[in-house]
Amino acid sequence: MSMGVIVRRELNSYFSTPLAYVFIAIFLMLSGLFTFYLGRFYERGQADLIAFFSFMPWLYLVLVPSIAMRLWAEERKSGTIELLMTLPISTFTVVLGKFVAAWLFVGVALALTFPIWLTVNYLGEPDNGVVIASYLGSWFMAGGFLAIGSCLSACTKNQVVAFILTLVICFMFVVSGFPLVQDFFSAWAPLWMIDWLSSLSFLTHFDAISRGVIDLRDILYFIVMMGSWLLATTIVINLKKAD
Amino acid sequence: MIKIESLTRSFGRFTAVDGISFMVSPGEVLGFLGPNGAGKSTTMKILTGFLEATSGTVSVMGHDVANEPKAVQALVGYLPEGAPLYGDMTVRGFLNFIGQARGFRGDELKQRVSSVVQKVQLSRVLDQTIDTLSKGFKRRVGLAQAIIHDPKVLVLDEPTDGLDPNQKHQVRELIRNLSKDKIVIISTHILEEVSAVCTRALILASGKVVFDGTPDALSRLSRHHNAIAIKLAAQQDAASALSAIDGVASVDSDPQTGSFIVYPLNGMSLLREVNQVIHRNGWDVEELHVEKGRLDDVFRQVTLEGVST
Numbered sequence: 001m002s003m004g005v006i007v008r009r010e011l012n013s014y015f016s017t018p019l020a021y022v023f024i025a026i027f028l029m030l031s032g033l034f035t036f037y038l039g040r041f042y043e044r045g046q047a048d049l050i051a052f053f054s055f056m057p058w059l060y061l062v063l064v065p066s067i068a069m070r071l072w073a074e075e076r077k078s079g080t081i082e083l084l085m086t087l088p089i090s091t092f093t094v095v096l097g098k099f100v101a102a103w104l105f106v107g108v109a110l111a112l113t114f115p116i117w118l119t120v121n122y123l124g125e126p127d128n129g130v131v132i133a134s135y136l137g138s139w140f141m142a143g144g145f146l147a148i149g150s151c152l153s154a155c156t157k158n159q160v161v162a163f164i165l166t167l168v169i170c171f172m173f174v175v176s177g178f179p180l181v182q183d184f185f186s187a188w189a190p191l192w193m194i195d196w197l198s199s200l201s202f203l204t205h206f207d208a209i210s211r212g213v214i215d216l217r218d219i220l221y222f223i224v225m226m227g228s229w230l231l232a233t234t235i236v237i238n239l240k241k242a243d
Numbered sequence: 244m245i246k247i248e249s250l251t252r253s254f255g256r257f258t259a260v261d262g263i264s265f266m267v268s269p270g271e272v273l274g275f276l277g278p279n280g281a282g283k284s285t286t287m288k289i290l291t292g293f294l295e296a297t298s299g300t301v302s303v304m305g306h307d308v309a310n311e312p313k314a315v316q317a318l319v320g321y322l323p324e325g326a327p328l329y330g331d332m333t334v335r336g337f338l339n340f341i342g343q344a345r346g347f348r349g350d351e352l353k354q355r356v357s358s359v360v361q362k363v364q365l366s367r368v369l370d371q372t373i374d375t376l377s378k379g380f381k382r383r384v385g386l387a388q389a390i391i392h393d394p395k396v397l398v399l400d401e402p403t404d405g406l407d408p409n410q411k412h413q414v415r416e417l418i419r420n421l422s423k424d425k426i427v428i429i430s431t432h433i434l435e436e437v438s439a440v441c442t443r444a445l446i447l448a449s450g451k452v453v454f455d456g457t458p459d460a461l462s463r464l465s466r467h468h469n470a471i472a473i474k475l476a477a478q479q480d481a482a483s484a485l486s487a488i489d490g491v492a493s494v495d496s497d498p499q500t501g502s503f504i505v506y507p508l509n510g511m512s513l514l515r516e517v518n519q520v521i522h523r524n525g526w527d528v529e530e531l532h533v534e535k536g537r538l539d540d541v542f543r544q545v546t547l548e549g550v551s552t
Contacts, residue, residue, distance in 0.1 A: 002344060002346075005340065005343040005344050006344075008340075009329075009332075009340045012332070012336065013329065013331055013332065016331050016332070017331050078327050078330070079323060079324075079325060079327030080327045080328065080329055082288070082293055082321075082323040082327060083321075083323060083327055083328070083388070085292075085293050086291045086292060086293050086316055086319070086321045086323075087316060087341070087344045087345065088313045088314075088316040088317040088344075088345065088346070089313075089344055090313065241293065241294070242254065242288075242294055
């Protein structure tokens with residue numbers, strides 16, 4: 001299938017440059033740092049990975065845009081987009097293929113954090129169902145970040161601009177569920193708007209999943225999120241490929 | 244058969260392609276000429292389905308580009324301007340990718356890649372990363388990806404731009420060998436290329452077609468067409484005798500070196516008459532040749548006129 005061809009090329013290109021190794025190394029280092037120092041993994045004395053997963057959104061916030069920024073900006077800058085878009089493959093298939101490759105790549109990085117899961121199993125008896133759910137939720141959240149990044153990367157030829165735009169928009173999607181933001185709105189905004197805002201937040205949906213509660217609605221939220229941003233990517237590319 | 248009818252494309256207020264129409268049949272090698280910004284690349288991008296037309300239609304072998312872009316793209320091989328490639332891939336990896344994207348698998352894919360590698364002579368660099376290749380090799384990789392599916396239509400945007408004379412020659416040879424039963428469209432601003440590889444020239448200026456004909460017909464538009472250059476051994480005033488010949492439009496002379504150029508009316512051949520005059524006067528001729536049309540003169544003339552009208 002033609003999407004598979006795109007996915008394979010993209011994945012190969014990640015691993016043929018230092019990008020993949022640098023990303024994975026930093027991802028593993030930071031996630032360890034966050035878990036053990038900021039998350040006080042040992043001091044908490046509990047056999048779970050909450051310390052690990054609760055920092056995930058923040059880690060993604062910085063690292064995922066660095067993967068997403070090159071998705072389209074690079075193609076547009078080097079002109080290879082012309083090559084790609086004149087192959088007999090539809091734009092959406094290419095958009096999806098590139099996204100899936102990036103998502104699988106982040107999945108690999110996430111899977112490589114397994115030592116921490118081994119550690120917690122060695123130290124105690126965690127609820128592995130919850131851990132698996134958290135991993136899944138975390139991966140879906142990464143997909144949401146990536147889809148946003150894909151769209152914003154399509155908006156510009158400049159990877160740095162793509163990075164910053166993605167960071168800002170993702171940040172907004174993370175904090176919209178924060179008490180701080182909620183308080184700001186709760187003083188004057190109608191209740192439905194506050195609910196709507198918090199329902200848009202990555203955190204709201206991720207928290208539920210990471211507590212081990214797999215609600216179809218939370219999964220659906222991330223799927224809809226990915227779908228709509230990828231659709232937006234397709235539209236942006238069709239509009240902007242000319243310039 | 245490619246049919247383009249009143250094709251227009253605007254970018255904001257700027258009209259890049261302004262209602263052009265033409266047809267190309269199999270076997271033709273069409274040279275697309277024109278100054279930078281004349282609309283050559285834009286036309287090619289619409290033809291390959293990369294850009295949409297603002298108005299007008301383009302059909303390739305009966306498929307409309309706007310309605311069936313995938314069908315058209317399956318028939319067309321395209322080398323975009325500057326031959327963009329994925330620099331971090333090896334030549335082999337890249338050609339495999341393009342082959343797969345064009346729907347080839349397994350043995351057929353292998354066979355396609357190896358045949359194209361042989362055609363454009365890439366075997367030496369097959370496992371090198373594209374970034375490490377010279378410009379000439381990169382261009383050949385670009386050509387290889389354009390012909391891997393043996394397309395009926397080949398669209399090459401400035402295929403020899405930036406290459407050295409040997410590389411240019413190689414690329415032209417390649418195009419000549421490819422073009423037997425295909426439609427080939429080449430854009431260039433190197434005029435010699437048109438006479439070297441094209442069977443037909445089409446000149447665009449400001450988005451309009453200002454010339455459509457054979458390269459010969461193009462060079463016939465030049466006032467240098469069939470002009471006769473003479474160099475005499477001794478300095479003498481031959482200009483008056485030469486201008487007296489019937490059919491001479493004008494004579495340029497440089498008495499210091501004893502050179503003259505005789506321009507004919509309407510590009511007619513005057514060699515015989517000039518020869519008679521030389522004999523009659525008993526001039527000692529050091530050099531005599533009939534000039535071909537100077538394409539860059541014609542190019543300037545045609546494109547600048549096009550702009551002013």
